[in-house]
Amino acid sequence: MEARIKKTFICRNVEDYLIDTTLTENHLPQVGDVAVFEVMSIGKHQTIQDAREKLTKIMPGDYIMAAFGHRYATEQFEGYVPKECRRDFHILGAGGTVGIVESVHAKFSGGPTKLQIVGYVTNCRNEIINTKALEAERxxxxxxxxxxxxxxxxxxxxxxxxxxxxxxxxxxxxxxxxxxxxxxxxxxxxxxxxxxxxxxxxxxxxxxxxxxxxxxxxxxxxxxxxxxxxxxxxxxxxxxxxxxxxxxxxxxxxxxxxxxxxxxxxxxxxxxxxxxxxxxxxxxxxxxxxxxxxxxxxxxxxxxxxxxxxxxxxxxxxxxxxxxxxxxxxxxxxxxxxxxxxxLTWDNTIWIFNTPNKYGHVA
Missing domain, CATH: 3.40.50.300 (P-loop containing nucleotide triphosphate hydrolases)
Structure with missing residues (x-):
């Protein structure tokens, strides 16, 4: 893919990747799975936060790299990673969280920014890169x-x-x-x-x-x-x-x-x-x-x-x-x-987990 891809903040550690367009037909996305999306229309999110923490303007036709995730935000969106394969998604958060909006606060009458998946981001072994898996050993x-x-x-x-x-x-x-x-x-x-x-x-x-x-x-x-x-x-x-x-x-x-x-x-x-x-x-x-x-x-x-x-x-x-x-x-x-x-005399070695005083630690 030769088009410029705007990498969101959550994908900042994703390097040396390929884009597999065939996996969109049968892979059920998991939290942390990384994919490339085309911006189809602009709603609430007019910018994304890129890998350098910079707010980057997005427009229809742009390509972004983001990761699947859920969101709970009473003042903004409720959204989820879908339980079925599909092509159309929404930006849930500017840092790069993508899923499907379930509910929207009334102040966002324009709804979410809409995306269409292009392909999943994979490593040299043709495994989908997952942001949580990248850091799991730590x-x-x-x-x-x-x-x-x-x-x-x-x-x-x-x-x-x-x-x-x-x-x-x-x-x-x-x-x-x-x-x-x-x-x-x-x-x-x-x-x-x-x-x-x-x-x-x-x-x-x-x-x-x-x-x-x-x-x-x-x-x-x-x-x-x-x-x-x-x-x-x-x-x-x-x-x-x-x-x-x-x-x-x-x-x-x-x-x-x-x-x-x-x-x-x-x-x-x-x-x-x-x-x-x-x-x-x-x-x-x-x-x-x-x-x-x-x-x-x-x-x-x-x-x-x-x-x-x-x-x-x-x-x-x-x-x-x-x-x-x-x-x-x-x-x-x-x-x-x-x-x-x-x-307080702070004791770093004694902790009570079953019958705590104020918050369970002993001072």
């Missing part, structure tokens, strides 16, 4: 030991666009200003580097996400696979010898993978602390109550509701968890974390 089994070597702070929220990423980035900024080394990790979501780039801009010494291990997205991953991904990312983060790992989990508390992780005792036993972002006062107060039912008490509340003094007052009148605005996130919130670390 994946670690979950033990919790990686997290024991640092302090993992979770940034979670009531929903997509509740403020989790901004909260995480301002915690990074505040800790960096206090001379702490911080790595930002996005554990779940759909591949696109905007969230991790913000934390890098605000002082993180390294930024990582699930795409490091070939995941176009984490939607519908099995629980053990998520735990292994967590172990692998935190172990990777340790290369920078961080004082803290600020970790974002995508979407809201009721999203499948988010709930799966937060209710997993083994996972929460490795967590140093939690901050919760919410859109409004009701989601803030009810979110805290939900977390308490799961034996999780966040050290602070932040998010979109903190842009309104009235919403802040409503939360403070109905909840005892401290509220942090963006201005106090990188001052008071980070001072709390640093002081807490100074007050």
């Amino acid at each position: 994946m670690l089994a979950f033990t919790g030991r990686a997290a024991a070597a640092t302090k993992v702070i979770l940034s979670i929220g009531s929903s997509m666009d509740s403020g989790k990423t901004t909260t995480a980035a301002h915690l990074v900024h505040g800790l960096a200003r206090q001379g702490k080394k911080v790595v930002f990790v996005k554990l779940t979501g759909t591949v696109y580097t905007k969230d991790r780039d913000l934390s890098y801009d605000l002082g993180a010494i390294n930024v990582l996400d699930f795409s490091e291990y070939g995941f176009p997205s984490t939607y519908l991953c099995e629980e053990e696979e998520l735990l292994n991904l967590y172990e692998s990312l935190v172990a990777h983060a340790l290369d920078a010898d961080p004082d803290y790992v600020i970790m974002e989990i995508a979407d809201g508390l009721y999203q499948r993978e988010t709930q799966m992780l937060l209710r997993n005792q083994r996972f929460m036993a490795t967590i140093h602390d939690v901050i919760f972002s919410a859109c409004d006062s009701l989601s803030a107060v009810c979110g805290v109550e939900t977390l308490k039912k799961w034996d999780i008490v966040p050290f602070g509340l932040c998010g979109m509701f903190t842009t309104s003094p009235l919403l802040i007052k409503e939360v403070k009148d109905n909840c005892q968890v401290p509220v942090y605005s963006l201005n106090t996130l990188y001052t008071e919130a980070t001072e709390y974390l640093v002081q807490k670390a100074a007050d």
Whole structure:
């Protein structure tokens, strides 16, 4: 194929490939399978993020290389890898996730950008290249030991666009200003580097996400696979010898993978602390109550509701968890974390998985 192929970010490590046009008739795509597609019409996605993280304009007739994956995004698309062979697909995410849209947020009246598959990308042995398979040997089994070597702070929220990423980035900024080394990790979501780039801009010494291990997205991953991904990312983060790992989990508390992780005792036993972002006062107060039912008490509340003094007052009148605005996130919130670390004798060798105290670790 002589036409220029625009390679998406998830396919950045795909090299020395061939394109097999015959496999489109009988191969059932799997998550991570790489293919070349022709852009048929432009909808929501007018650009893709390329292998250099650059936003690249796409037009009908262009060819892109992308990978199959699912997507769960309440403010954008719900989409899946199809269970039958077909030729027509949709862009689910600008970082290179492709599948079939199931539902669309009403604000995207133009629908998704439509693609037609040209062929699967194969290696010299005529095997379809799969982004997850490319990185499979680097994946670690979950033990919790990686997290024991640092302090993992979770940034979670009531929903997509509740403020989790901004909260995480301002915690990074505040800790960096206090001379702490911080790595930002996005554990779940759909591949696109905007969230991790913000934390890098605000002082993180390294930024990582699930795409490091070939995941176009984490939607519908099995629980053990998520735990292994967590172990692998935190172990990777340790290369920078961080004082803290600020970790974002995508979407809201009721999203499948988010709930799966937060209710997993083994996972929460490795967590140093939690901050919760919410859109409004009701989601803030009810979110805290939900977390308490799961034996999780966040050290602070932040998010979109903190842009309104009235919403802040409503939360403070109905909840005892401290509220942090963006201005106090990188001052008071980070001072709390640093002081807490100074007050605790952190034992990296003792972990209780069956009867944890606050999050299962022993200080």
